[in-house]
Amino acid sequence: MAGSVNKVILVGNLGKDPESRSFANGGKVVSFSVATSEGWKDKNTGERKDKTEWHNVSIFSDGLARVAEQYLKKGSKVYLEGQLETRKWQDKDGNDRYSTDVVLRNFNSSMVLLDGREGGGGGGGGGGYERTNRDDAPRGNYQNRGAATGGRPPAFDADLDDDVPF
Amino acid sequence: MAGSVNKVILVGNLGKDPESRSFANGGKVVSFSVATSEGWKDKNTGERKDKTEWHNVSIFSDGLARVAEQYLKKGSKVYLEGQLETRKWQDKDGNDRYSTDVVLRNFNSSMVLLDGREGGGGGGGGGGYERTNRDDAPRGNYQNRGAATGGRPPAFDADLDDDVPF
Amino acid sequence: MAGSVNKVILVGNLGKDPESRSFANGGKVVSFSVATSEGWKDKNTGERKDKTEWHNVSIFSDGLARVAEQYLKKGSKVYLEGQLETRKWQDKDGNDRYSTDVVLRNFNSSMVLLDGREGGGGGGGGGGYERTNRDDAPRGNYQNRGAATGGRPPAFDADLDDDVPF
């Protein structure tokens, strides 16, 4: 279908160290689980509740896979951008089964490590991160040259409109 | 876990009309499947391939549920913003089974109809759309008043930097 | 225009402490700048480059404003979800000027603090975070009990939990 979008954005923590599997053709997949959680107040009882969601993440991009192996471990906090993919498989009884993963491939996927330097723990240098294809990204210099001085935008004006909070 | 994000963004088409289920307590869920698809060229053979992904969508927000019932039908193209939720259940043999849905709840979910007026087909008025909580959104008038005239930003300057496409 | 989306997602660090301005009608805006940065390799010279982008953030949601005042400060790392808004104003010479902000309003905006406990530094308690309207978000218990019928997941069960729409 021309004209579709399939995007997942997660910020969460790894439940375990990543696992890597290599394939005969030289490729690899790195996979791990990421927890996200949300809290809310029961609107009837006022009781505080929360619920944790676990996401299966699979990385097929070589670059991102390397970063994941090197920098991610149990407890790491990470920003992930990938897509939803549901695999169909058969269990031992021959029944159709489905498993849904958040998949990072070469295109339009990113991973950003969110652990502080100290949070990173182990030996490595701090803050590893990568974005696919970063290396060939042509970039512009948006900073024009010339004379200087001049106005900053005025602060929000409180008295112009009645239906706004200011 | 304080500090997590669980977000899914889809643009795709409904495979069938939405189905509604009401509950004893007055609530309701509207559910349907959405197809997204992507094409690519096999890097070895050059052959064109494509793959369609089906997403189970469940709407628990009353406002969005109403809009879905009224405006969405088989074939509709829609933008959806929700979150991933995986339900655990047991099959007839007592085995754990999992099903992952894209869920729209009251918070931080949106739905935007993308069918053209004519694409809408059926009886209803065209272009319904809704965003949760729209009604109480305080808005500012960002348009300040005063004198006029003056410069627009210059076009991108082609000669400033060598590693850019301009 | 029915049918549009205007969404910005940032993960970055505050350049300074947030500033608050209150308004006659009781509302307030909290504003600050957030830096994002990216690095790349010049495709011609192989030289490493990087560029920092500064974003003006303005929070009009009372709940998020309170959290920002309480937990964010210079250097804080934060996830932000808001929308683009461009204000037009006139400078001292009466020329039209434009300023573009990332704005968080009541709807479809979020803020998630990404500082580790230690990264939080100063006096405050750790990890405050908030998502608009969290308090009244009806939630479902996706964990069904007992046996089910078939190869497909059971429908949402209406009677398991009192605070949910099913």
Next chain:
Amino acid sequence: MAGSVNKVILVGNLGKDPESRSFANGGKVVSFSVATSEGWKDKNTGERKDKTEWHNVSIFSDGLARVAEQYLKKGSKVYLEGQLETRKWQDKDGNDRYSTDVVLRNFNSSMVLLDGREGGGGGGGGGGYERTNRDDAPRGNYQNRGAATGGRPPAFDADLDDDVPF
């Protein structure tokens, strides 16, 4: 700054046909304005209001630029994913001025045409769309064959498909 995200997602309509500018070094930029709009009810007066936001979009990716030139025109509805970039420049009086654009570069940018066939109007073929780097995206065949062992999904199978990394 290792560890940042700068992402804009828009769904809106072009206000005019795209404009292209070529550069001495062979590159090009395609630019146009996109309108998004939202409506809300004034919480005090109950009056319906709406506000249109205009976004300056600049495409530096060759592939996406070609698609924009070929398929986008005044009125086209489009999904865009890019990043915020603010240029600084000087006006005729030498004052610093800033202009913020939604920029699509090679990495992590997408564009999806959302016009129906009929909505497309003019002469062109229907529904062109593109995603950067699509051509070299290795893809897996998630459809496993034959029986599996247990209650868990089988691991990715390395030998099913020749063009995939597993």
Next chain:
DNA sequence: TTTT
């Protein structure tokens, strides 16, 4: 299985 994570995190607060």
Next chain:
DNA sequence: TTTT
């Protein structure tokens, strides 16, 4: 099961 949709769409191109």
